[in-house]
Amino acid sequence: MAKYSNKINKIRTFALSLIFIGFAVMYAGIFFRTSPIIMTIFMVLGLLFIVASTVVYFWIGMLSTKTVQVICPGCGKQTKVLGRVDICMFCNEPLTLDPSLEGKEFDEKYNRKQKDGSQTRES
Structure with a gap:
């Protein structure tokens, strides 16, 4: 039998993973301290992952009210x-x-x- 989980929990887990991915990308930017442009790109990209997570959390919150x-x-x-x-x-x-x-x-x-x-x- 396949492993199933609740749809709302799946989406929340995805949003949480976006936060961790965002922090990891920002942390990777620290390795490029000698190149401010590349470091800035990593920081902005990490921030975009975190903003995407916020959007997903908001969306599932709105969807959760209609269940x-x-x-x-x-x-x-x-x-x-x-x-x-x-x-x-x-x-x-x-x-x-x-x-x-x-x-x-x-x-x-x-x-x-x-x-x-x-x-x-x-x-």
């Missing part, structure tokens, strides 16, 4: 569902709000849209 909050049947804690299928943030229980997907094997492809605009449905 549906449900009580997980597995652990009994309140969690958020983003899309047709998602995973509980606490116990990794597969969750769905679509009655046609109940009892089916969990697959993240249920959230993808097809080319004609409809969402994928498997019978």
Whole structure:
């Protein structure tokens, strides 16, 4: 079975990694102290990674306000569902709000849209 995680947590982890990448790029700029132009380029590039992280955190915060909050049947804690299928943030229980997907094997492809605009449905 593949390792799945909650979509909101995936995006937050990506934003956190952008911060660390930004600091690493800025730190790499210190090795070019003899060339102020190259050092400045590294510092600005690192700053851009950190600004991108801020934008991603803001975006997921806004998206998080539009999610549906449900009580997980597995652990009994309140969690958020983003899309047709998602995973509980606490116990990794597969969750769905679509009655046609109940009892089916969990697959993240249920959230993808097809080319004609409809969402994928498997019978």
